[in-house]
Amino acid sequence: MVKTDPHDHHLYRIRLGELRELSIAAGYSVAGSTIQVSPKENVAYMLGRGKLEEVKQQAAENSVESVIFYNVLTSKQKYNLEKTLGLEVLDRYDLTLKIFEISSSDRLSKLQIRLARLLKEIPYRKLLASIRFKTGREHPGPRSLGEYAYHETVASLLKRRSMIQAEIEKRRLEKLSQLKRRREMGVPTVCITGYYNAGKTTLFNALTNLSKPVSPRPFTTLTSKYYLLPHRKLEVFLVDTIGFVLDLDPRLIASFSLTLDDIRLSDLVILTVDVSDPSDLLLLRIKTCLDILKSLSVEDRRILVVFNKCDLAAGSEEVKLKIDRAYPIIHNLPYCLVSARLRKGLDELMNQVASLLDNIAEPVLQRNIFN
Ligand SMILES: Nc1nc2c(ncn2[C@@H]2O[C@H](COP(=O)(O)OP(=O)(O)OP(=O)(O)O)[C@@H](O)[C@H]2O)c(=O)[nH]1
Ligand SMILES: [Mg+2]
Incomplete structure (x- = not known):
């Protein structure tokens, strides 16, 4: 956790405790936790350089497989952390969705979880695709395969999002008519x-x-x-x-x-x-x-x-x-x-x-x- 509020002397511990509880509920066993006190989150890595090294070392010593952040990570932070740590990196948003997935059995909750995943995944996958595009071996030009693959990936994600949103909207209308019937009763x-x-x-x-x-x-x-x-x-x-x-x-x-x-x-x-x-x-x-x-x-x-x-x-x-x-x-x-x-x-x-x-x-x- 990166604690940015200097007036928070106590509540951050409760928040970290909740993260621990949610991690266990998602099937993890918790090897340890660490807090960085800093006036702001690091734009590239969430953690400062020194703290990142400390986490890397701690993870190696404890054979850690995943690092879970309380703070919600941007795509860039997630990518940089995964690359530097060589581990699975999640934030509390990803963690909550993991637990939702365990409980989810019906179509509506599955749809809503997929939408929530996509809202976070689209910018991340865009970033990955653009990195692959920029570092591709074939020197991508304006009409190269690299550029084509990038647009393909983004377009297919956006299409999936629209399809899910359309199905949820259909269900919303059905629900409203059910509510209307209840209201008439x-x-x-x-x-x-x-x-x-x-x-x-x-x-x-x-x-x-x-x-x-x-x-x-x-x-x-x-x-x-x-x-x-x-x-x-x-x-x-x-x-x-x-x-x-x-x-x-x-x-x-x-x-x-x-x-x-x-x-x-x-x-x-x-x-x-x-x-x-x-x-x-x-x-x-x-x-x-x-x-x-x-x-x-x-x-x-x-x-x-x-x-x-x-x-x-x-x-x-x-x-x-x-x-x-x-x-x-x-x-x-x-x-x-x-x-x-x-x-x-x-x-x-x-x-x-x-x-x-x-x-x-x-x-x-x-x-x-x-x-
Ligand atoms: N001792 C005690 N335990 C309770 C009481 N009410 C619920 N519990 C326990 O609290 C836990 C959570 O209960 P649930 O009814 O599943 O809680 P919920 O609010 O529906 O939880 P979510 O669906 O996960 O949001 C279970 O282990 C229950 O047995 C109560 O009045 N007394
Ligand atoms: Mg319940």
Whole structure:
């Protein structure tokens, strides 16, 4: 990791810890980690020369096969690092996609992953092709094979991207007509969101009596699942969705826009957080989730914070202390405490959902969401 913020004395460690967790989830075992403190990232190599040598040596001593950066690498940095280190080089964007691939089973998530890969791969492959073109043995002239091959590679990548985008767009239109039908039924939509592993699917299963896959591996859920939930007088469509992560790359948001639409177009969002996280991590994760919800235009009045995994806390005092510390971030958002695993606090949760839906003056259902 290259740490560029001089005011960050603590959070970078949490970020590095998350990178470690994600690396393990992607199947790596972690040999070590290193941090370079620098006012800016090196344009050519991300790391400064001295640090790069140190990493190279450390990698050789530990028989390392891959180097994973927290910072997102440009094509040029990735190319230079691979060449200098002679190892696989990834950043947190590549790593996230690797984990997504493990969980991906349906066509839509596969398409979205392929699009996310292409958005990063196109500039990289362009760079590789242009290097090959410039250093080719045949002295490429304006109409040489080298130039032809370069344009071929770029054109085929761009064509693949357009085909995937067209298929995703087709699915988006199908999804909007499904949403329209749901809207005509007059049933509100309540979406379970939150950080990966917060227990969203466990909560979804507890409320619906379904048994969707649950696991401690990040990003178990990639594609949204809707379920019509009859709850006493209240009937809602409950939706389980993809988990959030720190410093989500805008290209990932763009590729997964269809999945994120489920959150954007819900009447109410249940923001699930894992209350057993250490306090600092909990605060950073809540802030990350609220920032993402804001970027999806979800207003505060449509958010209910659910502190999950209360069974793991040492006692109600510990939970109260953590919630007090979270107060500056959650302000006056309504919240409740549950244990999805033990199915505790669910009635109170659904009562709050019902009263919040009653109070939302202009539900999404009455807005024009189809333009
Ligand atoms: N102790 C305890 N564990 C829980 C609770 N809720 C979920 N878990 C565990 O937390 C882990 C993650 O649960 P999931 O339901 O898969 O979490 P998720 O938010 O859907 O995760 P992603 O789909 O990966 O984003 C699993 O090991 C669950 O058994 C809870 O209330 N208490
Ligand atoms: Mg899940």
